[in-house]
Amino acid sequence: MNICKPAAVIATLLLSGFVADAQKHNWQSMDLQKDSVFGISAEKAYSELLKGKKSKTVVVAVIDSGIDTTHEDLKSILWINAKEKRGNGKDDDKNHYADDIYGWNFIGSPKGNVDFDNLELTRMVRQQQKQFGSLTSVPKDTAGLYQYKQLKNKYDLKLSEAQQTLVGISRFVEMLDTMLVKLGNPNPTAAELQAYTPQNPAEAQIKQVISAQLDRYPDFKTFRTTELDAAVKHYKEQVDYSLNLDYDPRGIVGDDYSNTTERYYGSGDATGPDADHGTHVAGIIGAGRNNNMGIDGIADNVRIMSVRAVPNGDERDKDVANAIRYATDNGAKVINMSFGKSYSPNKDVVDEAVKYAISKDVLLVHAAGNDAENNDVTPNYPSRIYQNGDTATAWIEVGASGPENDETLAAPFSNYGKINVDVFAPGVGIYSSTPGSHYEYHDGTSMAAPVVTGLAALIRSYYPKLSAVQVKDIILKSVVKVEHPVTIMVEDQPKSVQMTELCRTGGVVNAYKALELAATYK
Numbered sequence: 001m002n003i004c005k006p007a008a009v010i011a012t013l014l015l016s017g018f019v020a021d022a023q024k025h026n027w028q029s030m031d032l033q034k035d036s037v038f039g040i041s042a043e044k045a046y047s048e049l050l051k052g053k054k055s056k057t058v059v060v061a062v063i064d065s066g067i068d069t070t071h072e073d074l075k076s077i078l079w080i081n082a083k084e085k086r087g088n089g090k091d092d093d094k095n096h097y098a099d100d101i102y103g104w105n106f107i108g109s110p111k112g113n114v115d116f117d118n119l120e121l122t123r124m125v126r127q128q129q130k131q132f133g134s135l136t137s138v139p140k141d142t143a144g145l146y147q148y149k150q151l152k153n154k155y156d157l158k159l160s161e162a163q164q165t166l167v168g169i170s171r172f173v174e175m176l177d178t179m180l181v182k183l184g185n186p187n188p189t190a191a192e193l194q195a196y197t198p199q200n201p202a203e204a205q206i207k208q209v210i211s212a213q214l215d216r217y218p219d220f221k222t223f224r225t226t227e228l229d230a231a232v233k234h235y236k237e238q239v240d241y242s243l244n245l246d247y248d249p250r251g252i253v254g255d256d257y258s259n260t261t262e263r264y265y266g267s268g269d270a271t272g273p274d275a276d277h278g279t280h281v282a283g284i285i286g287a288g289r290n291n292n293m294g295i296d297g298i299a300d301n302v303r304i305m306s307v308r309a310v311p312n313g314d315e316r317d318k319d320v321a322n323a324i325r326y327a328t329d330n331g332a333k334v335i336n337m338s339f340g341k342s343y344s345p346n347k348d349v350v351d352e353a354v355k356y357a358i359s360k361d362v363l364l365v366h367a368a369g370n371d372a373e374n375n376d377v378t379p380n381y382p383s384r385i386y387q388n389g390d391t392a393t394a395w396i397e398v399g400a401s402g403p404e405n406d407e408t409l410a411a412p413f414s415n416y417g418k419i420n421v422d423v424f425a426p427g428v429g430i431y432s433s434t435p436g437s438h439y440e441y442h443d444g445t446s447m448a449a450p451v452v453t454g455l456a457a458l459i460r461s462y463y464p465k466l467s468a469v470q471v472k473d474i475i476l477k478s479v480v481k482v483e484h485p486v487t488i489m490v491e492d493q494p495k496s497v498q499m500t501e502l503c504r505t506g507g508v509v510n511a512y513k514a515l516e517l518a519a520t521y522k
Contacts, residue, residue: 024037025294025295025431026043026295026296026431027039027403027426027429027430027431028040028042028284028298028425028426028430028451029041029042029043029296029298029511030043031043031044031512032405032480037403037404038401038402038403038404038405038409038426038480038508039403039426040298040425040426040451040455040508040509040510040511040512041510041511041512041513042298042454042455042458042511042512044511044512045458045511045512045515046300048512049512049515049516049519050462050515053462054462055300055301055461055462056301056460056461056462056464057301057302057303057461058299058301058302058303058333058334058457058460058461058464059079059302059303059304059305059330059331059332059333059334060285060286060299060302060303060304060305060332060333060334060335060336060453060457061103061304061305061307061323061326061327061330061332061334061335061336062278062281062282062285062304062305062306062307062336062338062450063307063309063310063320063323063324063327063335063336063337063339064277064278064281064282064306064307064308064309064310064336064338064339065272065274065275065276065277065278065308065310065311065312066105066269066270066271066272066273066274066275066278066279066306066308067102067103067270067271067275067278067279067282067304067306068271068275068279068433068434068435068436068437069102069270069271069306070437071279071283071433071435071436071437072293072294072437073283073287073288073291073293073294073295073433073437073439074279074282074283074287074288074304074433076288076291077286077287077288077297077302077303077304078102078303078304078305078306079102079103079303079304079305079306079330079331080101080102080303081093081100081101081102081330084098084099084100084101086099086101087099095329095330096263096264097264097266097268097326098268099267099268100268100270100330101268101270102268102270102271102305102306103270103305103306103307103308103326103330104266104267104268104270104307104308104323104326105266105267105268105269105270105272105307105308106253106265106266106307106308106309106319106322106323106326107253107266107272107308107309107310107311107316107319108252108253108266108267108269108272108308109252109253109254109265109266109267110267111252111254112252113252113267113269113272113273114249114250114252114253114311115249115272115273115274115311115312116237116240116241116242116247116249116311116312116313117241117242117249117250117311117312117313117314117316118241118242118243118244118247118248118313118314119158119242119243119313119314119341119342120314120316120341120342120343120344120345121151121154121155121158121314121342121343122155122242122243122244122245123248123314123316123345124151124343124345125148125151125152125155125245126245126248128144128147128148128151129148129152129245131144131148132144132145132148132149133148155243158243159239159243162235162238162239162242162243163239165235166232166235166236166238166239169228169231169232169235170232172206172209172228173228173229173232175202175203175206176206176210176228179196179198179203179206179207182196182199183196187219187220187221188220189219189220190211190214190215193207193210193211193214193220194207194211210223213227237312241312241313242313242314249311253265253266255318257316257318260317260318260321260346260349261349262318263322263325269308270306270307270308271306271308272308274312275435276434276435277310277338277446278306278308278310279432279433279434279435280430280432280433280434280440280442280446280447281336281338281432281446281447281449281450282304282306282433282450283295283297283432283433283439284297284298284430284432284447284450284451284454285297285298285299285302285304285336285450285453285454285457286298286299286300286302286304286454286457287432287433294432294433294439295431295432295433295439297454298450298451298453298454298455298457298458298511299454299455299457299458299461300458300461301461302454302457302461305327305330305331305332307323307326307327308323309322309323310339314341314343315339315341317344317345317346317347317349317350318346318349320337320350320353320382321346321349321350321352321353322353324350324353324354324356324357324364325353325356325357327357327362328356328357328360328362332362333361333362333363333457333460333468334362334363334364334365334453334456334457334460334468335357335362335363335364335365335453336365336449336450336453337364337365337366337367337382337449338366338367338444338445338446338447338449338450339367339446340366340367340368340369340380340381340382341380341381342378342379342380342381343379343381344379344381344382344383347381347382347383347387348387350381350382351386351387354382354384354386354392354395355386355392357394358392358393358394358395358468361394361467361468362394362468363394363395363396363456363460363468363471363472364384364392364394364395364396365395365396365398365449365450365452365453365456366382366384366395366396366397366398366449367398367444367445367446367448367449368380368397368398368399368400368414368415368416368417368420368421368445368448369414369415369445370400370413370414370415370444370445370446371413371415372412372413372414372415372488372489372490373415373416374415374416374417375397375415375416375417375420375421376417376418376419376420378415380415380420383420384397384420385420393469393472394467394468394469394472395472396422396423396452396456396472396475396476397417397420397421397422397423398421398422398423398424398425398427398445398448398449398451398452399411399414399415399416399421399423399424399425399427399445399448399502399503400413400414400424400425400426400427400428400443400444400445400447400448401414401424401425401426401427401428401448401508402426402427402428402429403426403428403429405482405484406484407484407485407486407487407496408486408487409424409482409486409499409508410424410486410487410488410499410502411427411428411443411445412487412488412489413443413444413489414427414445414448414488415445416488416501416502416503417502417503418500418501418502418503418504419504421502421503421504422476422503422504422505423452423475423476423479423503423504423505423507423508423509424448424499424502424503424507424508424509425448425449425451425452425455425508425509426447426448426451426508427443427444427445427446427447427448427451428443428447429441429443430442430443430447430451432447451509452475452509455475455509455511455514456471456472456475458511458515459471459474459475459514459515459518462515462518463518463519463521466518466521470521471518474514474517474518474521475509475514476504476505477505477517478509478510478513478514478516478517479505479506479507479508479509479510479513480507480508480509480510480513481499481505481506481507482498482499482506482507482508485497485498486498486499486502488502
C-alpha cells in the first residue's frame with residue numbers, strides 16, 4: 001500500500017515532508033467560485049443539475065484493506081450479496097466464495113488475516129536469495145545474478161534508511177519527553193513551549209521543530225499522536241515487517257502462492273484487522289448523504305463492495321488480479337484502487353484481470369502514489385500499460401490536489417506524470433469515515449482516487465447508458481484547467497511547473513462540468 005508517511009517529523013527533524021492544515025468537512029465537494037476552495041463542485045451539481053432527477057444504483061468495488069461494515073455512515077450504502085445466506089458457511093450462490101456477504105477477503109482465511117506484509121522488493125530479494133545468495137562460483141544465469149545484486153543493493157539501502165530514521169525519531173521523542181518533564185507539563189501550549197529556555201542545542205532544535213508545526217493542530221497532544229507517535233510506528237513497521245526478510249505471513253491464507261492462476265481462496269471477512277484505509281476511502285465515495293452524520297459522499301446512489309487485498313505493506317499481484325475479477329463478476333461498474341508499489345513480478349496476471357474487467361464495461365480508478373515521483377520515469381503498479389505495450393482504455397490515474405488555487409495546488413507528496421497521470425483531485429486534509437463510527441482527516445492520492453471514483457459512479461448513476469470509456473472521456477474533458485504555475489518537490493527541492501507537466505489534462509476534476517457534458521452524450 002502506498003501511503004503518506006507521517007510528515008511533520010519527517011519534515012523538520014531529519015527529513016522533509018508536508019502537513020496539511022485541517023480543512024472544512026467535505027471541502028472536496030465544494031465550488032471554487034462559491035466557497036473559495038478548489039473542490040469538484042459536487043454540491044453545486046446536486047443543487048443545480050440533479051435536483052428531481054432519477055438515478056440508478058451503481059455498484060462500486062473498493063479494493064483495499066477492508067471496510068468497517070458496522071460504520072454508522074456506511075451501513076446503508078454497503079453492497080450486500082442477497083444470494084448468500086449469512087453465516088451458514090456455505091456457498092449458497094455457487095460463486096465459489098462462501099459467506100461473501102459484503103465482499104471477499106483474499107488475504108485471509110478461517111484461520112485469521114494477514115495484517116502486515118513485506119514490500120514487494122523484500123519478497124523478490126527473499127525469493128532470489130534462495131538461488132543467488134550463497135553462490136561460491138559464477139552461475140550460468142549471470143543476468144539473474146546481476147538483477148539480484150541490483151535488488152539487494154536497493155533493499156539494503158531502504159532497510160538502512162528505515163533503521164536510521166527509526167533510531168533518530170525515537171531519540172528525538174526521548175529527548176522531547178525529558179524536556180517535557182523539565183517543563184512540568186506533558187501537554188504544553190504553544191505559549192508555554194515558546195517561553196521555555198532550552199538547556200542545550202538538542203532542546204533548542206526540538207523547540208524549533210515543534211513550534212513550527214504546533215499551530216497546525218488543536219493541541220500538543222494531537223500533534224504528538226498524529227506526527228511523532230505515528231512516525232515511530234511507521235518506521236518500526238518498516239523494520240519489523242515491510243523490510244524483514246525473515247517475516248512472511250502468507251501461510252495463514254492457505255493458498256498455493258506459486259499458482260498465480262488460483263482464484264478460490266480467502267474468507268468472507270470483508271473488514272479485516274485494520275480497515276482504517278478502506279473505510280476512509282469508502283466514505284469519500286459514498287457515505288450517506290444528508291443524514292446528519294459525519295460526511296456526505298460524492299455519489300448518492302451507490303452500493304460499495306469491500307474486496308480485501310491490501311495489507312499494511314505491498315499488495316500481491318495474485319490477490320489484486322483476483323480482487324478485480326471478483327468485483328467484476330459480482331456487478332461492480334467502477335473499481336477504486338488506492339494502492340501501489342514499485343515492483344510487479346506477476347504483472348501479466350494483473351493485466352489479464354484488467355482486460356477482463358474492461359471487457360465487462362468496468363471503469364478502473366487508480367491512485368498515482370505518494371512519493372513525489374514522476375510516474376513517466378519511475379514505475380508505479382498496477383499500471384494501465386500492459387506488458388505488450390498496449391494501454392487499458394477504461395482506466396483513470398489520479399494525482400492529489402489541495403484546496404487553494406495557488407502555487408500549493410498540487411500536493412507536494414503526489415506522484416505526477418505528463419503521460420501516465422490523467423487528472424488531479426482533492427487529496428489533502430480529506431475528512432472521512434474511519435473504523436468504530438469515527439471520522440478523521442487523511443492525506444494522499446489514496447483520497448484523491450475515491451473522489452474520482454465517486455464522480456464516475458455519480459455519472460454512471462444518472463446516465464446509466466454511458467459506457468466506462470465514455471465516462472472516462474467525460475471526466476477528462478471536463479476538468480478545470482489550471483493556468484498558473486504550481487510547486488512540486490523534485491529531489492527534495494521545490495520546482496515551479498505548469499499543471500500540464502503533471503498530468504495529461506492539466507486540471508482538477510469537476511462534477512458540475514462533467515454532468516453538464518454527460519447530458520450531451522447520446
